[in-house]
Amino acid sequence: MSKRSDLTGQFFGSLEAVRRVDPINGVSRWDVWCHKCNSGLKTVNQRDLQSQRYTTCGCGKKKDIKGQKFGRLIVFVRPTTRLTAGQAG
Ligand SMILES: [Zn+2]
Numbered sequence: 870m871s872k873r874s875d876l877t878g879q880f881f882g883s884l885e886a887v888r889r890v891d892p893i894n895g896v897s898r899w900d901v902w903c904h905k906c907n908s909g910l911k912t913v914n915q916r917d918l919q920s921q922r923y924t925t926c927g928c929g930k931k932k933d934i935k936g937q938k939f940g941r942l943i944v945f946v947r948p949t950t951r952l953t954a955g956q957a958g
Pocket residue numbers: 903904905906907908909925926927928929
């Protein structure tokens with residue numbers, strides 16, 4: 870068993886590789902859990918993971934404004950951004 874390809878439990882920034890999922894076009898992919906916001910199971914390419922292209926689910930780029938009020942507006946859960954880089958490679 871090659872240890873190189875087994876990323877289970879490894880951290881890449883705030884992302885923990887949880888499980889391998891079916892590869893697309895020979896590209897290994899992993900479901901990752903974001904520990905920064907403690908939510909969001911995402912699927913990312915192994916290459917992107919190892920190159921530190923993604924270190925969070927995307928929550929690191931903006932502040933978590935969920936639940937905050939802006940005037941009369943209240944922020945609810947915003948749509949999660951897709952992480953899967955379909956055009957990678
Ligand atoms: Zn996150």
